[in-house]
Amino acid sequence: MKKTLRYNYRLSPTPEQEAKLIEFGATARGIWNLLLSENMRRYEHDKTFLFYKDMASLLKELKPFEEFDWIKAFDSAAAQQVARDLETALKNAFSKGRLQRFPKHKISYKKKKLHNDSFRAVNNSNCIRIEDSAISIPKVGKIPLILHRDLASKVKTVTVQYRHGKWECSITQEVECKAAKQVLESITGFDINSKQTVVGSNGFVADNPKFLKQSKQKLNQLQRQLARRNNGSNRWHKTKQRINKLHGKISRQRLDFAHKISRQITNGNDILVFEDLNVKVMQKFNGSMVADNVMGLITQLSKYKTKLEGKLYHEIGRFEKSTGICSECGQRHVLTLNDRNFTCVACRVCQDRDLSAAKSIAATGELDLIAAGIVARVTPVSQQKSASKTKVFELSKFAVGTEKKEAA
Numbered sequence: 001m002k003k004t005l006r007y008n009y010r011l012s013p014t015p016e017q018e019a020k021l022i023e024f025g026a027t028a029r030g031i032w033n034l035l036l037s038e039n040m041r042r043y044e045h046d047k048t049f050l051f052y053k054d055m056a057s058l059l060k061e062l063k064p065f066e067e068f069d070w071i072k073a074f075d076s077a078a079a080q081q082v083a084r085d086l087e088t089a090l091k092n093a094f095s096k097g098r099l100q101r102f103p104k105h106k107i108s109y110k111k112k113k114l115h116n117d118s119f120r121a122v123n124n125s126n127c128i129r130i131e132d133s134a135i136s137i138p139k140v141g142k143i144p145l146i147l148h149r150d151l152a153s154k155v156k157t158v159t160v161q162y163r164h165g166k167w168e169c170s171i172t173q174e175v176e177c178k179a180a181k182q183v184l185e186s187i188t189g190f191d192i193n194s195k196q197t198v199v200g201s202n203g204f205v206a207d208n209p210k211f212l213k214q215s216k217q218k219l220n221q222l223q224r225q226l227a228r229r230n231n232g233s234n235r236w237h238k239t240k241q242r243i244n245k246l247h248g249k250i251s252r253q254r255l256d257f258a259h260k261i262s263r264q265i266t267n268g269n270d271i272l273v274f275e276d277l278n279v280k281v282m283q284k285f286n287g288s289m290v291a292d293n294v295m296g297l298i299t300q301l302s303k304y305k306t307k308l309e310g311k312l313y314h315e316i317g318r319f320e321k322s323t324g325i326c327s328e329c330g331q332r333h334v335l336t337l338n339d340r341n342f343t344c345v346a347c348r349v350c351q352d353r354d355l356s357a358a359k360s361i362a363a364t365g366e367l368d369l370i371a372a373g374i375v376a377r378v379t380p381v382s383q384q385k386s387a388s389k390t391k392v393f394e395l396s397k398f399a400v401g402t403e404k405k406e407a408a
């Protein structure tokens with residue numbers, strides 16, 4: 001099974017290339033707005049839309065006209081990608097069960113260094129190559145890039161974007177997943193508490209890093225400074241740029257942290273069980289959790305990493321209670337936010353609040369997976385006589401069969 005992954009690389013374009021990239025970003029935005037206007041006009045007129053094919057041929061028809069020279073100067077495959085994106089956006093807006101709104105026109109940020117346009121080039125007939133730490137992009141040329149990690153496979157597409165004051169490109173590649181592990185040797189539940197610390201049922205602890213807190217303090221300070229400045233003045237723009245840069249730093253720090261933790265827990269365990277964070281946010285966390293969702297990022301990244309490694313990721317049911325359940329006997333307790341430890345009223349075992357929650361998440365996850373027929377619990381031969389507590393699971397034949405059917 002193959003999975004498409006996205007890797008980001010830093011670009012360092014020359015001034016001429018930078019001008020070209022800005023121009024191309026603006027062109028992609030222009031094409032989006034043009035096609036969207038045309039779609040809106042048609043929809044109002046006779047309730048129809050242009051789909052990808054129609055939009056692509058419309059672009060072709062426009063090219064010979066002088067006033068559309070700006071489309072001619074653009075990479076045609078990249079222009080088609082804009083049409084593809086718009087088609088997806090239109091389809092999403094009209095499909096049931098989706099929350100997406102009708103696509104909007106894209107606005108330009110005229111002030112230099114605040115624009116966030118992007119465009120996506122496609123690797124048709126090997127036109128995008130990485131050689132001598134430079135990436136060749138159609139109609140732009142060879143842009144120096146920092147190849148901090150080797151490519152996993154051939155480049156599929158490249159999206160070039162100016163974000164938080166830096167040029168970057170994100171490259172999609174197809175990566176082969178490892179075959180699903182037939183024998184899974186460990187199951188670990190993870191609890192994420194209100195202090196945003198990840199606690200594993202195997203004793204793993206990862207704290208919400210201090211550097212994020214520091215950066216956030218700095219951000220608050222700058223935001224207060226911005227409020228004091230005259231809106232639109234030079235000094236206002238200066239502060240605005242510093243805020244933009246800091247936002248970039250925070251998001252990079254957060255991503256780095258989440259990648260490290262998710263890699264660590266994926267390597268160390270065969271089955272990962274998490275709570276459904278959507279519900280958790282509503283239940284316990286305050287606003288900061290939504291704005292700064294490091295923990296959501298960890299679950300998101302663990303999900304694809306387990307898939308790559310042929311391991312299992314599972315989220316337990318939406319309203320399954322996990323806090324305050326004794327990990328020894330299952331007795332329920334009502335805890336306030338300040339109770340970090342509790343002693344079970346039934347079996348008198350004193351336990352850590354987060355650890356017991358993680359254990360109960362693991363137990364619920366185990367039951368879920370067995371009930372769904374995804375795994376079967378087995379006792380390895382070496383342990384059949386000893387009373388060792390290590391749990392071993394086998395990917396059930398039933399589940400493997402259905403997976404193949406889906407792929408076919």
Ligand SMILES: [Zn+2]
Nearest residue numbers: 326329344347
């Ligand atoms: Zn108990």
